[in-house]
Amino acid sequence: MPDNAFYSDRIGQSLPRTREEISALAWRGIAVLIQQRLDDGSLARAFPEYNCPDDPGRNTITGTDRKNFLHALEAHVPRLTEPRSAPDDEWGIPLPSGIPLDPDRAPHTTTALDVIDFVAPHIDQPRYSSRHNWNFAHSHYTFNTSERDPFIDGPLTPGQARFQDDIEQIFRRTGIAFTLGSDMRVHRLGPPEARALISDFRPNTSDPELDALLNDAVSRFLSRVPADRQDALEKLWDAFERLKTLELGGQKSNSIAQLLGNAAPEPLRVELAKEFKALTDIGNQFRIRHHEHDRHAFPNDDAKDYVFIRCINLIAHMLRQTGRMHET
Template sequence: MSDFYYSDRNDPPTPQEQETITPEAWGALVSLVDQALDNGSLARAFPLRDCHNHHKAGDGPITGVDRPKLFRAVRGEIPRLPLVPDSHKAYRLDADQVPDTSTALDLIEFIGPHIHQPDGEDRSCYWDGMIDVHYTFAEFIPQDPDDLFFDEQPRLAPGQEEYRQAVERIFRRQGLAFTLDRQMKVSRRGPYEARAQLSKFRPQTGDQALDELFTLATTRFLSPDLQERIWALEKLWDAYEWTMTLHPEGKGKKDSAPKLLRQAAGGSEELFQLLDTEFLALNKIGNGFRIRHFGRFKSHELPSSEFVDYLFTRMLAALAFVLRSSGRMAT
């Protein structure tokens, strides 16, 4: 909830621009995972069965989380995650050693689908006042894909929405430019200047393959991984080249592009000249940097993540204007 704390309700929101996991955010994420370990929310996926009143090992009620099994899975799937030995003959997360951002986000995505909060706890005394805790879990049937038409949001196991909101709260209050959706997938919120454009970008060009290419580019641009964003930039440049051939009276790109820009300009010569200048500049950038063409002496490396964001945002804004002004954008 955005009004969880007093400051959420009364202070200006913290800008979510930071794209690197902070030590404070990592410590909060570790605490969130530790809480899920302690309250049995990971016990259904990694069950420990060591009830002292049950004589057959591994065949009794669930008494907790099998931490060695869980952290073997974690180490296998997220090898760069910092772990330290603990008293459970397994490992625990190291709150003081902050991993790279991709690794921290991988942990969020690993834990989320395994969350299933117990619906009850039974306590039994087995010897000299010692207590066993037995967890019980309500039956949960994941949403059938065939039923998604009738349900706008996928069903979540008990505790998953609380986990998602807790992660979202950490992102928001730490100013991190990420979000966790109901599929338990982390995505970038994107730079501020691109967010409104991305939320409204629904091309309807008349060419389904081109529309799908735009969707692929804008979706992958929200990846936390820089290489994914560079790939998205390449796809957006491909979509630009394709868009410039859309005018029905055009004979190839060189003939179609000015006709398309004049259509978008709506009869204004000044606006046509501005659009022509902008797309010539963008074309020069595409040729000058290693976006579409590769060669040792022909192009330059993209210098930074911020530069990738700048180019993507600039190109998207120009294309959105042309598509919308020429009647090729869904309303």
């Protein structure tokens, strides 16, 4: 479904994608979407059911084995069916969790995203070979002989592309700041002001260690695990310090001066030098690379995001201006 499928999108009144919790509304849409994929055979290749009376050899797929699917889902996402901790019944015993994929019982955000991560790689596009209208009418499903490995770069299958689009539409319409990537895994979008910058960030500095630090920092920044944001900031600060010696490979002050001279004329060069100094001061005052008692802790994750975006924006500008960024 295109981004402008709804009137509110076309007139610029769609919800901003800033929410990092799966709401009850979003979960209902996700649960119903997965139920649809169970019904239409999209999960039948991974969890086949063989119920054709005329095929005792069990070579003909007739649908999705829901029991096996739910067993596998519960084993991989055990928190989905944990008993409710509240409210308790009058005897003080926790109420049962109910059925898996209950649209009316939204799990924790991490659990909901784990469900998508489990389901997405197993999606395939079935085609109907025939309709068996006798002996308990049912459909026979066949699939393409080749199946795309979600962990290897390559085009998505039609079924995966459709599932990705449907999940993306639910996220978009409910303001969720996550996305289902081409690897069929859920990723964090990050703050709106950073998305364009991050999507085009492809360092090519001729320094493999610097490139690795920068790419690792971005990957951790987009992780849906909040604790990874601290790791992202530390990796980025290591990269920032290494960037300062990029031109001369050693003498920091002379290297920064040369880097600034290659990146910008006066008076912008002076302003960029001030930004280098300001970010260096932040790194010295807060718990990024140093964790002594006199270093300040960040008050929340939003503050970490702000500092990360400020630093990577400067790094990206310097790399682009000196021809050290892959063209996108």
